[in-house]
Amino acid sequence: MDIDHSILGHLEYDDRLDMYSTKVVFDGQLADLRLHNGGALGEPPSILHAVRIASNIDQLGLAAKECAVIDLLELKNQDWREEDEAEVTGDEFKRPMRLEGIIVYTNGRAEFFYLDGDLFWGHCILVQMDAGGRFDNAHIAG
Secondary structure (H helix, E strand, O other), X not given: OOXXXXXXXXXXXXXXXXXXXXXXXXXXXXXXXXXXXXXXXXOOOOHHHHHHHHHOHHHHHHHHHHHHHHXXXXXXHHHOOOOOOOOOOHHHXXXXXXXXXXEEOOOOOEEEEEEOOOOOOOOEEEEXXXXXXXXXXXXXXX
16 A cells, blocks of 8 residues: 655555554654544545655755744753753754654644754754644644
């Protein structure tokens, strides 16, 4: 049930998760791109959204980091610093973040998962994108 796509490349199907997966490159590193299938037969309904994301990965990856700064920088500086640790600037916050993966849902929403570079002691940073391509929420998970 794998698919070869002209833009996304080889999409491998995982029937346990009902998702297709491939890789994208952001910031010089590979990240997982997973497409939720929603039980559909044939091409996944999320494929057009995934193409939009993959085609704009550089812009979207940076926008997701900006959303994380807006939503989480104050939390980092107020609650997640060691006693002798200086406050972190927005640029210092974004620098260690590494895109681990993206999940694209059938409704067009997506979640960008970042490794936190130990900003939050190993928790994942999850940034949510609405169907219109706007990032509307970032929080820590895990």
